[in-house]
Amino acid sequence: MSAAVEAPADAKAAYDARWQRIMDCVELRQPDRMPATLFGTFWLAKYGGVSYKQLMYDFEGTAAIAERAVLELDPDTVSPLVLQTAMGPTLDATGYKQLQWPGHGVGDNQPYQYLDREYMPPEEYDDFLFDPTGYYLRVYLPRVMGAFEGFSEFPNIAGGFYFRLFANVRGFLSPALQESWARVQKAGEASQQLADRNARFIARMAELGYPMGSIATSGAPFDVLGDYFRGARGILTDMRRRGDKLLEACDKMRRLLVRQAVPAAKAAGNPIVFIPLHWAPDAFMSQDQFKTYWWPSFRQMMLDLIAEGLIPMPMWESDCTKRLEIIQDIPKGKAIYWFERADIVKAREVLGDTVALRGNVSPSILTTGKPEDVDAAVKYIVDNVWNKGGRIILDAAFGLPDETPVENVRAMFRAARKYAG
Template identity: 35%
Template sequence: MIEGWENMSSDQRQEAFLAKWVSGEGIEFAGDEVKAAYAYRAGLIRDAAKLKKTPERTPVVVLSTFAPTMLAGCPAKKAMYDPEALGKVWVDFARDYDADTSGNPALVMYGPPLEILDYNLYKWPGHGIKEEQGYQFLEKPYMKAEDYDHFIADPTDYWFRVWFPRTHGALKGLAALPPVYGTMELPAAGPWLATLGAPPVQEALKALMEAGRASFEWIGKLLPYMGRILSSGYPMYAGGFSKAPFDVLGDSFRGTGELMMDLYRRPEKVLEAVDRIVPLMVGLGSGMAVANNNPLVFIPLHKGADGFMSNQQFEKFYWPSLRKVIVGLAEKGCVPLCFVEGGYNQRLEYLADLPKGECIFIFDRTDMAKARRVLGGKSCIGGGFPVSLIMTGSPKEVEEETKKLLDRAAGDGGYILSIGCAMDDAREDTLKAFIQTGKKYGKY
């Protein structure tokens, strides 16, 4: 616990948590020089985020999932089944490409527990996807319209007893469980415990135990590599993960089509549901951030983008609960890093309605000059570089476009140079040109 935490404002808590992160507390650096390099890189992010000091240059962040392994010729399947190969590739990627931060290789996830659980929410290499390709989300209406009341009354109970059995084949047995609440008194504890002994429930619990054991072994193998990334001077751009409540409901529960129709058919239920999700997402993001000693909480934004809904619908259904998550995370000293997928040209004014310097927005296809105009001096912005140019351009074209982007978006601070995509693939020459140009021409 940081001294004086209880009496601090959100801004002060963020500063304190960022300072702890920048200091590299708990990391065993190879030497003072490396420690200073880590502090320099993390400091660039801190200064860009908080808008109080112009950093020496714009930080360069490469959001990536499978790109490091693809670039190293390591197929996605190997990355998901061989934690040591995964870890080594990510250590090498951080060093060889030398951006200011690294991603977290644990987000690549481990294949065996997904197999054990018969996981249906994604397809992954070797399971519905070619071995060379990264995983992909499989959106379906896993939650039915008539389930709203259960979800709203008790999201965790719904999650455990309804959503798990529908999204994990091996957890079907959990559908037989009664709610946990009888356990509050001895006479009602018996029936609940007896149900735990029923064969389908036992099978589900065994699957969870097995998946847990496999994952524990996996993370045990991966952690030393994550430690090496940090100890070689590269902070990670995400300590935690969270989501906009509307996206939680739309991505993993109702599906886009059903949720968009819910806006007309049962708008009040949608509002109640997203409000119920707010504290869950604050707790998820801040819990991970504290555990990883890194205040940055990565929040990919999906269904609020231009075109999905009107501004009136955005300000009713999407923004209020997202804003509560952002403010809630900031109150816990975390710095939300929203990855704004798609275009947000019609929504920028909403994003401007936040306390100064408490949130980062990395954009995908938003007009970066407009983002700078609307959000400059209010929130740190980032991104805007097209991944298509990394994939199809020449290093010279990438260099020119990077310079243009910096001219448009870097301002006098409060900008993170980044590609508008969490990359599954890349090219070495263009990606290196992007990073080096950013470092060279991003100086203030």
Template identity: 35%
Template sequence: MEFVSQEAKQAFKARARRLIDVYQVKEPDRVPVSLPVGNMPAYLDGTDLHTVMYDHDRLIKAWERFNREFEMDTFSSPALVLPGRVYDLLDCKLYQWPGHGLPDNATGIQFVEGEYMKPDEYDLLLKNPSDFWQRVYMPRVFGAFESFRYLQPYTSIIELPAVNFIPYSRPDVQATMQRLIDIGQALAVWSEVIGDFSRRAMASGFPMLRGAMAKAPFDTLGDTLRGTQGIIMDMYRQPDKLLEALEVITKLTIDAALASANASRGLMVFFPLHKGADGWMSRKQFETFYWPSLKRVVNALVNEGIIATLFAEGSYETRLDSVNEFPRGAVAWMFDKTDMAKAKKALGDKCCISGNVPTSMLVTGQPAEVKAYCRQLIETCGKGGGYILSGGANIDNGNPENLRAMMAAAREYGVYRK
């Protein structure tokens, strides 16, 4: 890698060493910081989410300015900002965003939960997951794929296949094919913009922290297919079908996570954990439906030398004593509302942990309050290394001085004396 200067090269090495040490549960030179920024760089640069979803130049300008001003131990990437044109072309039903279901001035996006797989469709999923995805699920969640419900299963194409392609003579199917070309072209432009941003950020001295993203198999079924109400009912009414489906989704998740990690050349896969939190399901349900399949996915990554970062949304205090099952340095945990002293005690011997400066404090609190809270976290979780100072969840708007207070706390209270 070519750096923009010798100083940038040295800064990259220092930051990378700091992150390597902390993920290996060693004492770095100081506690690293990962600021919990969502779409905030856009607003600090005087624009908004709607604008940067469609204007690549404004997007890059805002995030480059943010990284210059805050100088974290890694860089904040705009990769999670939805490419507006792509989602417009897809006519995606899973989300609402500014200008598409939400007001233009909305600061975030909204997931639209639905029963995108019916309770009697488990057998369709189990029989042929790819066909279910293409001809049932995708037409329900993407308006662009509405016509795919008229296609025949590809497994029907065996010999003398001409008649199997008759559905492709339909005008709506042909329009979908053209729409896919348009989507691919728009994504190619967006991918190059994001890739160039990342290369420049690293050349300026900032290592990349996260590579790919995956989900717990139960969350794939519960968020994306059955919905919250549906998956709850399934745990009681058809638990065996649910477990069969989890087996299928687990295999698909492992393949997809490994492929994504290889494509991104990253050494880390990030998992936002949704439906395994305290209060969402009982301990028995967690140990039956949620944890076994997630553990299999994580172990598959660990076996390939990939670090799994598990973001425990909500509280995980009743789960802590049952999830410390991985080799030292193989898994990292990020916490939202979990008591960090309990997390350190339960997991800190083998896992890097991060969190949990409250989102409400960062948005409405004062810098002195934030700094004091961060000091307490550092003194509680930083002993022996293996702790990253971060928020409980990302913020889209708020007081930038509170983020500077987080950085100041790490530099003032997080230095290890060796």
């Protein structure tokens, strides 16, 4: 799959040249210059001089700020800048409980933050494994989204047959369920509006000649279970208390995640699947635990995506330098590994012939340094990775930190062009 688009001829040529740089990196060819990408969330508020809350709730305003930033910085790819923030109305409509966001739980100028809780107690593993859709409908969605509260009364239809099917239908008359249907419909409309607006933003970027660095997103099976179901304490102790159950759930989750990601990426027309990773860091678990519990299901997930013609782009959060040899074990030229805090020089040495790299200008230099410090940080990456044959897409460690002074972002893009074409 390519990320082909409709665009005016000159913009189309620019778009194709930019996209080609990314694909050259993925396919382990040296592109004509080091691509640099713009990935931001609440940094747009800094750039546009608005509050984080405005960014969450004013889609068109956010899109206008994003467009200005893209035109000024002239990156090779862009993240779905607007989708990452302007989802306030959708969150409100769904009554989402796992996040606090500007105007809802945190201050107007604070970023959204996820609430680490146990959303699935250990005794529910078997329910999830036996019938994940039923578990989502009756248990999980009502727990994490207010709009779905009445779905706890969703009738148990699986196993119904013949006259029993009719008997089950009356369960849909539940007043709580009916009330939820109405809320879910409104939430669906808000979600559709967000998707439509996001599609317009992506199309607008294409018109201007800028491809998306990724559109579809996913998670690693272990991380999704850990972050969104079991919570940190739960997933950590599960490795010791119920390792077999955890592995079974990782395998199930892997298949569910692939079933979501493949059609999402194909519908988006962009093969890169962004997968932020949370539980892989060196400091979190031993190498044996990583090789047993974390890596196998994620490796298989990447193979599943690759088999569908997609390009996994895991973002290895924190320091994963000790994992480099293990995560090298995937087909060559099929993925982008984005590193946050891992040693990018070592990453090139170990992985340079296997995957494209992305990253990793230090967040502390970007936020607290001067433009010349940022320039030096980019030069370090150019000298030690790009000039040594590394196929690297320049980015900040985890996209631009929200607080980054605009001058420092300008310095980052300027340095990319100054030192690497």
